[in-house]
Amino acid sequence: MKTTSLLLLSLLLSSCGGSGSEPQPEPPLPPALGSLREAAFPFGAAVNVNLLRSSAAYQGVVTREYRSVTAENAMKFRSLHPDAATYAWTDADYLVQYARQTNSRVHGHTLIWHNSLPAWVTGFQGDSAAWETLMKTHIQTVVGHFRGQVASWDVVNEAVAEDGTLRPSPWLQHLGPDYVARAFQYARQADPDAKLFYNDYGHEYGPTKRTAILNLVSSLKARGIPIDGIGLQLHTSLTRSDANLATAITSAAQTGLLVHISELDVAVNPGNQAGLAWSDALAAAQKAKYKLIVQTFNALPAAQRFGITTWNVTDADTWVRGACGCPDWPLPFNEQYQKKPAYDGIVEGLQ
Numbered sequence: 001m002k003t004t005s006l007l008l009l010s011l012l013l014s015s016c017g018g019s020g021s022e023p024q025p026e027p028p029l030p031p032a033l034g035s036l037r038e039a040a041f042p043f044g045a046a047v048n049v050n051l052l053r054s055s056a057a058y059q060g061v062v063t064r065e066y067r068s069v070t071a072e073n074a075m076k077f078r079s080l081h082p083d084a085a086t087y088a089w090t091d092a093d094y095l096v097q098y099a100r101q102t103n104s105r106v107h108g109h110t111l112i113w114h115n116s117l118p119a120w121v122t123g124f125q126g127d128s129a130a131w132e133t134l135m136k137t138h139i140q141t142v143v144g145h146f147r148g149q150v151a152s153w154d155v156v157n158e159a160v161a162e163d164g165t166l167r168p169s170p171w172l173q174h175l176g177p178d179y180v181a182r183a184f185q186y187a188r189q190a191d192p193d194a195k196l197f198y199n200d201y202g203h204e205y206g207p208t209k210r211t212a213i214l215n216l217v218s219s220l221k222a223r224g225i226p227i228d229g230i231g232l233q234l235h236t237s238l239t240r241s242d243a244n245l246a247t248a249i250t251s252a253a254q255t256g257l258l259v260h261i262s263e264l265d266v267a268v269n270p271g272n273q274a275g276l277a278w279s280d281a282l283a284a285a286q287k288a289k290y291k292l293i294v295q296t297f298n299a300l301p302a303a304q305r306f307g308i309t310t311w312n313v314t315d316a317d318t319w320v321r322g323a324c325g326c327p328d329w330p331l332p333f334n335e336q337y338q339k340k341p342a343y344d345g346i347v348e349g350l351q
Contacts, residue, residue, distance in 0.1 A: 032065045033332075033346060040302055042105050043346075044068025044309040046263065048317055049091040052098060057337045061313055068105040068307050070262070071095050072319075075108050076116040081138055084120050089145065096149050107260070107309065108146065110154040110199065111139050112183045114169035122170060131174040136186045143190035152195035152306070154231055154262070155187045156180050160200055164212035180216070181225045188226035195306070199231030199262055203248035204240055210248060218255055229258030229306055234293065235320075237270040238285050242292050249296045259304050261297055263311040265320060265330035266290055266342065272326040282329070287345035290332070294349025 033043040045066045051058040062069065073079055074091035081087055099106045112135065124134065143153065159180055161167040171179045180198070187196050198217050202209040213230070220227045230252050236245065252259045266289045268282045297308060312318050316335040320328045332343040 033343075033350075041305040041307040042066075042068035043350075044070060044105070044107065044307055045313050046070040046072040046109070046309060046311045047095065048072050048312065049074045049095055051313075051317060053094065058313060058317075061333060061337050063102050066104065068107060068309060069095060069099050070107045070109050070309055072312060073116075075142070076110060077113065077121065077138065078116045078118045080142055082118050082120075087141060087145070092146075096146060100149070105152075105307075106146075106150045107262075107307075108143075108150040108153040108194075109262075110157040111142060111187060112155065112171060112179070113157040114167060114171065115158075117170070124170075128174055128176075131170075132182075135171065135175065135179065135183065139183060139186040140190040143187050143194065147191040148193070150191075150194060152197060152229070152260075153187055154199035155184050155196045155227075157199045158201065159198070160202075160209060160212045160216060162202065162205075162209055164208050181220055181223065184220065184225050184227050195228040195258060196226055197229040197231045197258070197260060197262075198227060199233065199260075201233040201235055201263070203232045203252065204234065204236060204244045206244065210251060214251060214255060217257060221255065221257065227257065229260055230255060231260045231262035233263035233311075234261050235263055235265055235267075235311065236289070236293075237267040238282070238289060239270050240289075242289075245289075245293055246296045249293070249300070253300045253304050257304070258306040259297070259300060260306040261293065261308040264293065264308060265311050265318060266293075267320050267324075267328050267330045269324065269326055269328045272324045274326055276327050278327075278329055283341040286329075287341040290342045290345035291349040294346050298350055 043066060045062060047062055047069050049071065052062060071092060074095055079088065080092060096106055124131065126134065159167055166172055166177050184196055200213050203213060217227060217230050232248055232252055249259065266286050268286050269276045294308065297305065310331055312331060314333040314335060314337055315329045315331050318328065318330050320330045332340055332346060334340055
């Protein structure tokens with residue numbers, strides 16, 4: 001509605017000009033990503049709450065383009081629960097309020113993960129029963145706080161290691177392998193209406209990790225554990241084959257669960273070259289990769305298409321540059337908040 005209103009205002013202003021010539025209508029504005037597939041699935045972004053607060057340009061792109069938001073960091077354990085007796089809701093509440101005002105969906109990320117844990121958890125000395133209480137209390141306090149406001153959660157994140165085994169983590173060490181199932185049960189008790197996801201990276205690497213992830217979620221589903229969906233992060237690059245990317249997406253759908261491409265970006269400098277420069281060739285290759293991913297997702301059964309979420313918004317705020325210490329341009333918008341050819345690839349993939 002906001003885009004339509006702006007277009008009508010633009011046409012009205014142009015028709016009120018002082019020239020005696022016949023006014024020429026403005027060309028129609030292209031639809032935002034969020035509206036292209038709004039009826040079928042939301043297109044979203046993980047957002048930096050500080051930038052959402054402080055940058056009008058950043059907030060403008062998020063508001064115009066996206067219909068689903070994920071907190072990049074504001075809902076992780078360390079952010080929300082910095083010490084045993086304290087929950088820090090300010091940033092996460094801000095995001096939820098923003099989403100309500102812009103009629104956007106909120107996807108919660110993440111309840112249980114081996115990373116982003118505060119020191120009071122990593123140093124916790126309790127026995128197995130105390131660890132169980134710790135996990136249950138955190139999940140149910142967080143999900144309960146946002147009940148009816150956060151539509152979905154990454155309940156467990158990255159529990160599978162590269163070799164297909166369960167990743168060593170404090171949760172596995174103190175609670176055993178079935179902590180994954182119990183985390184979903186606790187989340188369902190706290191909000192029966194929220195969609196619950198298992199989220200991981202590496203589906204597109206090859207069969208070892210992908211098969212382990214699919215076996216995990218399928219076993220949870222078969223046992224009646226309340227899992228609704230599977231999240232494919234798809235932090236990928238130009239060198240990842242189209243076949244592997246397509247297989248990752250289509251095999252996830254074969255579980256019968258909802259499918260969420262949850263953390264999408266397409267790096268163009270997988271070799272971490274310090275002197276790499278942005279070029280038309282990189283832009284074209286990145287556009288093709290985005291198109292392939294979106295097109296493959298768009299071909300899934302409609303009932304399973306939960307949505308596509310990019311991991312942040314512009315090349316200026318991507319995590320990739322910090323991780324590699326190198327130049328990279330993995331997102332659909334550049335540092336000046338302008339659309340890149342990758343954006344057109346997404347649009348073409350949605351059509």
